[in-house]
Amino acid sequence: MKVFKFGGTSVGTPERIKSVSKLVSCGEPKLVVLSAMSGTTNSLVEISDYFYKKNDAAASDKIGELEKKYFKVIDELYTTKEYKDKALDFVKKIFSHLRSFAGKEFTQVQEKDILAQGEIISTHLFTYLNHELNIDTVLLPALDFMKVDDYGEPVMSAIEVDLNKMLAVYQGKKLFVTQGFICRNPKGLIDNLKRGGSDYSATLIGAAINSEEVQIWTDIDGVHNNDPRVVNKTFPIAQMSFDEAAELAYFGAKILHPATVLPAKEKNIPVLLKNTMDPKAAGTTISNEVTGTGIKAIAAKDNIAVINIKSSRMLMAYGFLRRVFEVFEKYRTPIDMITTSEVALSITIDNHKFLKEIIGELMEFGTVSLSENQTIVCIVGNMNVEHKGYAVEILKALENISVSMISYGGSPYNITLVVDTENKNKALNLLNDNLFKF
Ligand code: ASP
Ligand code: MG
Numbered sequence: 001m002k003v004f005k006f007g008g009t010s011v012g013t014p015e016r017i018k019s020v021s022k023l024v025s026c027g028e029p030k031l032v033v034l035s036a037m038s039g040t041t042n043s044l045v046e047i048s049d050y051f052y053k054k055n056d057a058a059a060s061d062k063i064g065e066l067e068k069k070y071f072k073v074i075d076e077l078y079t080t081k082e083y084k085d086k087a088l089d090f091v092k093k094i095f096s097h098l099r100s101f102a103g104k105e106f107t108q109v110q111e112k113d114i115l116a117q118g119e120i121i122s123t124h125l126f127t128y129l130n131h132e133l134n135i136d137t138v139l140l141p142a143l144d145f146m147k148v149d150d151y152g153e154p155v156m157s158a159i160e161v162d163l164n165k166m167l168a169v170y171q172g173k174k175l176f177v178t179q180g181f182i183c184r185n186p187k188g189l190i191d192n193l194k195r196g197g198s199d200y201s202a203t204l205i206g207a208a209i210n211s212e213e214v215q216i217w218t219d220i221d222g223v224h225n226n227d228p229r230v231v232n233k234t235f236p237i238a239q240m241s242f243d244e245a246a247e248l249a250y251f252g253a254k255i256l257h258p259a260t261v262l263p264a265k266e267k268n269i270p271v272l273l274k275n276t277m278d279p280k281a282a283g284t285t286i287s288n289e290v291t292g293t294g295i296k297a298i299a300a301k302d303n304i305a306v307i308n309i310k311s312s313r314m315l316m317a318y319g320f321l322r323r324v325f326e327v328f329e330k331y332r333t334p335i336d337m338i339t340t341s342e343v344a345l346s347i348t349i350d351n352h353k354f355l356k357e358i359i360g361e362l363m364e365f366g367t368v369s370l371s372e373n374q375t376i377v378c379i380v381g382n383m384n385v386e387h388k389g390y391a392v393e394i395l396k397a398l399e400n401i402s403v404s405m406i407s408y409g410g411s412p413y414n415i416t417l418v419v420d421t422e423n424k425n426k427a428l429n430l431l432n433d434n435l436f437k438f
Contacts (some may be wrong), residue, residue, distance in 0.1 A: 001029040003214045005180060005202035006073070008038035010217050010276040014076040017129060020217075023279060025135045029174040031205060031376050035181065035198045036118025037073070040066070044118055047098065048111040051229050056102040067095045069119065077125060081131040083275040113190045116143075119179035119198070127177050137175045140166055145208075146183035146201065148191055154183070154200075156263070158210040161201060167209065178205070200260045203271065207263035214264055214271045216256065221275040222284030223248065226298045230425050231432045237297055238282055240380075241290045244297070247380045250336070251299035261286060295381035295390065295435045300428060302421050304336070304374040306353055306404065307359065310344040311366025321345070327361045337376060337416055339405045346405050348376060348418060371404070377417045377425040379431065384412045392414060397434035401427050 004024055011017050011034055023032050036044075043066045050059035074087045094117050101110055106391070125138060130137035145162035147155045167176070180198020185191040193200045199216055206214035222236040223245070240248075242265040246258040256271065264271045270287035314320045324345065328335050331354035339346045349355075362368045383390045391408055394415055405418035419427050 001035060001209060001211055003202050003206040003209075003211045003275065004197060004217060005032050006217045007198070007219075008040070009219045010034040011035065011126065012038035013336055016276065017077060017126055019276065021126065021129055021133065021135065023217075023276075024175060025130070025133075030142050031140075031176040031178065031209065032210070033198060033202045033205060034119060034122045034178045036122050040118035040121070040179075041115060041195070042182075044115050048106075048114050051106040051110065052108075053116075057101040059102065060099065063095060063098050067091070069096075070206040073125070077129055078132055080132055083128050086340045087125055089130050090128075091121060094121055108170055109189055112192055113294065115192055116179075116190050119181050123177050123179050129179075133266050135175065136173065137177055138170050138173050140176050140178045142179040142182050142201065143184055143190065145205070146193075148183050148193070150186055152185075152191065152194070154193070154204050156204070156207065159204055163205065163208045167312075196257070199256055202308065203256075203260055203262070203264040203269075206269050207267045214269055215274050216271060217274045217276045219275065219277055220273075221278055221281045222273045223297065225296065225436060226420055226428060226432050227300060230300075230428045232430065233436075236282070237284050239285045239287070239289070239291050240296055241382070241413075242286055242288060243290075244380050244382070245286045245412065245414050247296055247376075247378065247411065248299050251301045251376075251378055256286070263400065274348075290382050293382045293384065293387050295379055295383070295393075297380045298428060298431050298435070299378050299380070300424055301350065301376045301378075302424065303352075304348050304376050304418065305355060306346055306348050306352055306374050306418060307362065307367045308344060308346045308371075309362055309366050310369075312343055313366065314343050314345070315425070324365060327358055330361075330383075331358050333358060333416050337405060337407050337418070339407055347432065348374070348405070371420075373421045374404070374418050375421045375427075377419060377424070377427055377431070379415045379417075379435070380413055382413065385416065393435060394431065398429045399429055401430070 006020050011020055024032050047059050047062045070091045074084055078084045127137050127139040145159055145166060147158040165261050180201040181192050183191050202214050224234040227238055228234045244259055249258050261271055268288050269418045272283055272285050272286050274283040275281050333349050333351050333354055335347050335349060337348040359368055379394055401419055401423050403417050404417055406417040
């Protein structure tokens with residue numbers, strides 16, 4: 001069985017829901033994981049915020065607004081009165097549940113219940129549609145098998161046992177639907193896998209049922225080799241390894257979070273990124289297979305601050321780096337990239353919240369300078385050291401751009417540079433022109 005996950009925009013309108021139904025209704029057995037319709041979870045967050053602030057009137061307005069949206073969806077989604085009524089009944093129950101939080105104590109427990117309703121609605125609407133179209137479909141409530149521990153981490157063993165038990169009841173069935181994002185915690189209360197968590201649901205489910213493949217359907221045709229907003233000639237990458245994908249993930253290159261792909265990586269299940277708007281397009285396959293060598297993708301991240309610390313005390317000293325890193329730890333600020341010389345150290349951060357405090361404390365170690373408006377450029381691929389020449393090619397492409405940091409060797413999958421943000425577009429284009437053959 002394959003797992004197919006559709007994000008919010010892929011089920012964002014009645015039309016899109018209908019195309020998803022068409023897409024999954026034939027062929028091999030599938031377990032379909034759905035997000036809430038796009039915009040819904042944000043609206044539910046807003047509603048919860050009003051409840052937190054005891055602003056029941058505003059919450060009620062927002063609930064009414066969202067309910068109206070769903071009435072319209074239902075009207076367009078079904079053709080028969082029977083299914084319009086069924087869906088209306090269901091959705092009205094959910095909205096009266098949302099209204100029931102008014103005037104009561106409101107904590108995270110209630111908020112998580114509210115946030116779960118988007119996926120509960122989308123999966124029910126989808127299942128009703130399939131039933132109206134005579135497509136045999138079983139809805140598996142994620143709250144009955146998706147479990148997290150006290151730290152919000154998925155409990156794989158429990159998920160595996162409970163989900164497989166549920167599936168065993170439906171021998172011979174070929175199409176299952178469940179909610180992404182939502183789960184239960186050890187207290188048995190509704191919880192979630194954090195915003196954007198339905199991709200995670202999909203890979204957890206894939207691992208739990210030993211799926212042959214997990215397909216993540218969004219509205220783009222996979223991972224591109226470079227930023228299409230900056231560079232004209234980009235193309236989707238057909239195949240990349242989990243390690244290469246993890247390097248790119250930090251750059252928000254519309255890709256899965258490293259934690260998200262972990263269950264798939266561990267069970268060696270390929271993850272395909274597919275485009276709902278263009279289902280025939282190949283998309284990107286992420287797997288444990290490292291195919292080919294060479295540079296595959298370039299990504300950039302702006303709004304980087306580079307902190308440089310110069311100190312003669314660093315010369316031959318031990319414990320110096322630890323003391324420097326402790327400052328960042330104290331201010332809960334992750335370091336992204338470091339380069340060192342014998343008497344100096346450059347560090348990049350993207351969280352500027354405690355920049356002043358951090359610099360204040362670092363001045364105890366030596367001379368500190370700060371460059372803001374910097375951009376990290378990351379070149380990802382399979383660049384095992386015995387394949388020589390990659391660094392040369394990259395630096396040659398950038399010969400007319402000033403590069404202030406270079407990091408190479410931490411993994412064979414990336415070379416990372418820092419440039420001034422004003423040179424970013426030029427750098428991405430030069431790298432694109434020189435590193436890829438079109
Ligand atoms: N609906 C949830 C969100 O918007 C989960 C997801 O779509 O991945 O964050
Ligand atoms: Mg998403």
